[in-house]
Amino acid sequence: MFGKNIRLERIIDRKSGNAVIVPMDHGISVGPIPGLIDMKDTVNNVSEGGATAVLMHKGIIARGHRAGGKDVGLILHLSASTDIGVTSHSKVLVATVEEAIKYGADAVSAHINVGAQSESQMLSDLGKVSESCMEWGMPFLVMAYPRGPSIKDSFDPKAVAHAARVATEIGADIVKCSYTGDFDSFSKVVEGALAPVVIAGGPKMDSDMDILNMVETSIAAGGHGVSMGRNVFQHRDIRGMMTAISDIVLHGATAKEAAEHLSI
DSSP states (O other), rough: OOOHHHHHTTTTTTTOOOEEEOOOOHHHHHOOTTTTSSSSHHHHHHHTTOOEEEEEEEEHHTTTTTTTSSSSSEEEOOEOTTTTTTTOOOOOOOOOOHHHHHHTTTTEEEEEESSSTTTHHHHHHHHHHHHHHHHHHHOEEEEEEEETOOOOOOHHHHHHHHHHHHHHHOOOOOEEEEEOOHHHHHHHHHHHHOSSEEEOOOSOOOHHHHHHHHHHHHHHOOOEEEOOOOOHTTSTTHHHHHHHHHHHHHOOOOOHHHGGGGGO
């Protein structure tokens, strides 16, 4: 566990205990989208803006991670599916904890869609990853969402809370889940998860203040940070948005105060 604690300090802020993670694993699921073409530039912008870690698949590491500027933690994503496949909710393992060690990663992550038809296989896979993480002292972030034929609303607080708890039960050191829309419901998600929770950014949002207010409220409700992709790397001012989010998560700024970092 000592090794795991050392590595966790590379992906979180030691003073606040919070994390600002920028996932860049979208290339497998949706292809080469804006913001994920010049990987070195994007990684540099988010690291300069205060990100504590970036998250990516193994084939992208050499094409962008730690390409200059400030240092930033590295999380290797282990699971994948494509949106054009007939089983897009079924995540399969495409990398291992041992590979993460070889690549110099500070943590690993994997995705589970609770309620998907392949839920049982994903649970089995994540259980094995969790075992390897314990063996090697590797921090484990689990992205957990309620998605599948029986899920009517993937943002339903009870469903989100269930998915978050599944992640902890299976061995997550950090849980990534959806923000449920308000302080009261999200505070219950955090309370039930037990492990530290970071919020997903979801689809790209139109309003900067909507993003910043969401971040501020999630922290006030007990969240430990964000894992936001498109709302950062597809922003017109990547570094400014990253700085604004980091100011809230790591330094306790309000959304209004943090907005001053954004160019108009």
